[in-house]
Every structure is written in C-alpha cells, then in structure tokens.
Amino acid sequence: MRLTTKGRYAVTAMLDLALHQEKGSVALADIAESQHISLSYLEQLFAKLRKADLVRGIRGPGGGYHLAKPPEEISIAAIISAVDERVDITSCRGNENCDKGERCLTHQLWEDLSDQLHGFLAGISLRDVVGWPKVRQV
Amino acid sequence: MRLTTKGRYAVTAMLDLALHQEKGSVALADIAESQHISLSYLEQLFAKLRKADLVRGIRGPGGGYHLAKPPEEISIAAIISAVDERVDITSCRGNENCDKGERCLTHQLWEDLSDQLHGFLAGISLRDVVGWPKVRQV
C-alpha cells in the first residue's frame, strides 16, 4: 500500500465522476482544470483506471468518462491500487536473506499493518464518500 | 497523509526498538543491516524521529536509540507524520481559486478521507502491533 499525490488525483477525479454521474459523462478537460493538473497527465491516470475497469470512456463531442460500475462497488483501495503500481516486496523476499528470524518479524509486522490499511480503504466505497455530511451541505 | 517507503522504514525501525526495549538501546548500525539500508540514511530518519520526541539517542559504546515513551503512547500516525513532512495543502488553498464551489467539494472530500485514514493509523499504537498474533508465534 502506497499513498502519494498520484493516488489523491485519481481518487478526487473518481469522486468528480461519481458526483456528476447523472449528467452522463465528464470530459477530462473539465477535471484537469478543476484539479489544476495537465490534461495529458490525467489521461495517463485514466488509462490505468480504464485498464482496471473502473471507468469507461466515450469519444466524440459530448463524450468523456463515466464510472464503469455503480459507486458502491468501487472502493478507495481499488482506485489507489489501479494507479500506484506497487514495487514494494519488503526488500528481503521470502526468507532469502533472513537468517535470524527477527528480521522477518518486523517485516511481517509491517505487512500486517499494510493489510490493515488496505482492508480499511477497501471498506470505503465511492458511494460512502459521496454520502458524507460535507457533501450535502453544499 | 502520505505513505511512502520512507514511512515504512521508520515504522519498521520503531517496531525494532519496541521489540528490543527490554535490552536497553539498539544501535542504528544493527537496524541498518537488518533493513538493508544505509546507516547515514537511517540517521537522517532518526534525526526527525528525535525531533518529534519519539526516540532518544545515547552516545558512546553500548549506546544506541530507545523509545522516548512507552509503546502504547506511540501511534503509527505519529511515526509517519514525523518523517513524511507533508507538502500537500490540496492545491487550491482556502477558496483562493475555487469560484464554482464544486472544486472545493472534491477537495473537501479528499481531506475527509485523509482524516479518516489518519484517525485509523492514530488508533494503532506500537504496543498493539507488537501484540499481534504473528509475533508470539516466533
């Protein structure tokens, strides 16, 4: 599990789609402007989201992107995993360099913590976030 | 909230200290070897942990680092915040560039999510992690 600005852009963009899903599709140019990032960079993020089957693109005038599934089936963890390809593997892979046992211990602990975190974010769907109080007040 | 390998190194190192706290202090050289990272880099991480009053250093032979507080008073969130100085501020700071209102909305949602995550990690202490089942089995 990794959490960077890249993941934040993706999550925020997906929230944007969820909020406007009744209006059909949203153009990337709009999202790029509202998030103040370049269109091309957003396109690269959405290429990954599309490969992960989280969004669907529609070409031509009036086109754009919309969610590929209902918001309650899309978790925050899924979004972050889609754009942040993990390169982790906790350095000592498969006991190869762990002779004492203690080394693997802390690694194991970190993995447990990482799982906890993943489970937490997997339990939050786009629908949950959209339903939070701050939204209704606007 | 940000989660990178830097934070992972810090958490894993703190877990190391927590596991060996009855043995007095742990030298950075030992941690550097077990985590397979450079000593100097670890020193830089521990400089931040020290400034955050999470660890205490003891110089001279037989010296090293030990926790500055009991493990139950040190949360995972505190460790990560200590080493990952946040540069976030969600681009549009304080409605400055948010004319439509919608822009601030998604940003607000992200901040809420970030708060949730922080709250989650703030609720996990070093003591909790050390007490997890995987540890006792070793």
Added chain:
DNA sequence: CCATTACCTAGTACCTAACTCGGGAATTCC
C-alpha cells in the same frame, strides 16, 4: 467535413527518496 473528445507514444524538466562522504561531539572502557 469539422470540431470535439478519447486514446496513444515519445520525450523531458524537476523533485525527492535514498545514498555517499566527511567531519564532528559525547560517552565508555582500558
């Protein structure tokens, strides 16, 4: 046909994580 949008590829500037080097300063043991 033309404007608009998604889609694709290649290249690039910049930032920062991670490391290296070289020096201290405090403490303990002989």
Added chain:
DNA sequence: GGAATTCCCGAGTTAGGTACTAGGTAATGG
C-alpha cells in the same frame, strides 16, 4: 587521558518517479 564506539550534523550525488510537453490517431456528433 587515549581510543573505540556511538550518536550527531551538513553538504553533496544518484536514480527514479511525478508531472508535464508535444505530437499524433481514432471515434463520434452537428
């Protein structure tokens, strides 16, 4: 007191990922 050991500190260097730029092609609606 001298030497070994450890923490401390600052100024660099390197590698890789973030974020961008520039160029296209493909589909679609008016």
